Each structure stands twice: as structure tokens, then as C-alpha cells.
Amino acid sequence: MFQHYDVMTVGEAEAVTPEEAIELTHPERKELQMVFPFDHVEVDDGKEEGDWQKLELPPLKESFVKWHEELSKNGWVAWFWNSHDQARVVSRYGDDGEYRMKSAKMLATCIAFMRGTLFLYQGEEIGMTNAPFDSLEDYPDATTDAKYEEKLNQGWSEQKTMEVAKIKARDHARTPMQWDDSQQAGFTTGTPWMKVNPNFPTINVMRDKNHPESIYRFYQDLLLVRKALPVVFQGDFQLLWQEDEKLFAYCREDSSQKLFVICNFTDQDYWLTEKEMPVSLTDATVLLTNRIAPRDNLEHLEPFEATVYQWKK
Numbered sequence: 001m002f003q004h005y006d007v008m009t010v011g012e013a014e015a016v017t018p019e020e021a022i023e024l025t026h027p028e029r030k031e032l033q034m035v036f037p038f039d040h041v042e043v044d045d046g047k048e049e050g051d052w053q054k055l056e057l058p059p060l061k062e063s064f065v066k067w068h069e070e071l072s073k074n075g076w077v078a079w080f081w082n083s084h085d086q087a088r089v090v091s092r093y094g095d096d097g098e099y100r101m102k103s104a105k106m107l108a109t110c111i112a113f114m115r116g117t118l119f120l121y122q123g124e125e126i127g128m129t130n131a132p133f134d135s136l137e138d139y140p141d142a143t144t145d146a147k148y149e150e151k152l153n154q155g156w157s158e159q160k161t162m163e164v165a166k167i168k169a170r171d172h173a174r175t176p177m178q179w180d181d182s183q184q185a186g187f188t189t190g191t192p193w194m195k196v197n198p199n200f201p202t203i204n205v206m207r208d209k210n211h212p213e214s215i216y217r218f219y220q221d222l223l224l225v226r227k228a229l230p231v232v233f234q235g236d237f238q239l240l241w242q243e244d245e246k247l248f249a250y251c252r253e254d255s256s257q258k259l260f261v262i263c264n265f266t267d268q269d270y271w272l273t274e275k276e277m278p279v280s281l282t283d284a285t286v287l288l289t290n291r292i293a294p295r296d297n298l299e300h301l302e303p304f305e306a307t308v309y310q311w312k313k
Helices: 018-025 057-070 100-112 142-153 158-168 205-209 215-227 230-234
Strands: 010-012 034-036 236-240 247-253 257-264 285-289 306-312
Touching (some): 018 034, 018 057, 057 236, 057 247, 100 215, 100 306, 142 158, 215 285
Antiparallel strands (some): 236 247, 247 257, 285 306
């Protein structure tokens, strides 16, 4: 059907394997142009259905590697962190407190230089967070309601169901868009169906647009850098330090240049003294960084730092 129209197609394919994704997106088949994989946004699912566990970085890396390896020659991926069905990633994989801005920029950098098409979801560009709702009644999603009613009947405590809902409920992505610091975050003059996240006076579009160091401004710089680099779309992908539980680092390389992307997923300083580096950082150009302090040591990473280095051949 789609081949008759000048349109872009993307498939929401939660259960699809990389092999099936190749069949769906191979140009010769004239079906879909890309699909959304979901492995990387499900690594914090608990062992029991409906539960949650703290992010472990090696499985997250493994999910990205699998899709890169399988679709490196054929097929295409639509990468995302946030969607209408996912709680806010900065609250799950980052830090929505002291390091909210820093970790949101780090997460943006980590996924933006993968091979594929990048999708941003409303509010991601200003670092919107999960809402601190205290009652299951504040989550009107029928799926959440049914799931946690079932858990209560299975013997879960109200406290545990709320703990999981505060992290994983998909209604966190459905609170009204935070446009400014006026009533109801500028979303409506009436009463919205869902409550506005109470942090809207400090997290909103107007504030971010006027702040030179904001997440919004960072995304503008990131997207300009990404768009100007063919290596992002056609280069090889090499993951580094698979089992490291704190760093997510990888290289992208083609015939003209090499990129080194390094992300600290922790709220602690990190020193690279014991790492075998892929190339010398002294010969590199910094294309993008969320680092706050001037860099006085190439082996030191700040909490939630993300930096992209470039070498031209």
C-alpha cells in the first residue's frame, strides 16, 4: 500500500526481532522504512510482570549492540527514549533531581549518535520528569489501573504498587505539556483530564528557550552536529567496555572520520586511568559535551558527563 505514496512509514513493532525488522524495512520489499525496537526501554522491567528494577547498564548496551549488528547492512531502526507508552526516561535511566539537566543531556547524546532515525517525544526536549502523584487515582490509564488492581489482589501492598507506578506508569508521559509557568502550565485555561506535573514553574518551554545552558538549547546544538555527520548514518558501530556498569561508550567510523561517544551513567566522578582507549584523546576535537567545568584532565569524567570526540582521517 505505502509504495504508491510519497510518505515516510514507521512501525510500532514491540515484539519484533531484528531478523523480522530486516524483512519489514528492507528497501527491496517496499514495506516499512523503519521500526521502533523496544528492548532498550524494557531493561528495567522486573523479573515479575508489572514490577520494576534499577537500570543495569550491560543489558542496555546489549540491546543496542544486537540491533546494530543485525541491521548494519539492511534494515533501519527508529530510536527513541520516550513515548506515550513509556515513563519519562530521565526519571528511570537518569536523575530527575540535582542532575536532571545534566543526565537528560547525557541520555540525548547517548542515543543520538546511534545508526538510525532519532525520535523525540513531547517534553523530552525540556527534560520533563515523572509526576510525583501519590494515588493510583492520579493515573487514569486503564492498563495501569487494571495491572495494579491485579497486583493488590495478588498480595502486593499499596506501598509497593505505588512505588512501581511512580517509576513505570505510562501516564507520566501523558501529563499536560509544560509550556510556561502560568496556570496549568499554559496548557489550558480549564481543568485538564490529567493533573499538571507540579514542577512546571521551573521545567517549561519558555524557561528553557530563554536559558542558554538549557536542555532545549543543548538539543539544538546536538541535532545540528548530528545532521552534519554522514558517519552517524552510514558508519560502523563498535561498542566499548561491554561489562562496565557505569560507562556507555562506543565508536562510529567511516572512511573519512571516527567518533568516540562516552557517557557516564552515574552521579559520581569517573577516571579513565585503567581503560584502554580506542584512540588518543589529545588528537581529538570535542564536537559536543554537557560538561560544566573546564576540562583540565582528559581522563576525568564529571557525573552524568557525555562527550563526543572526532578524528578526521
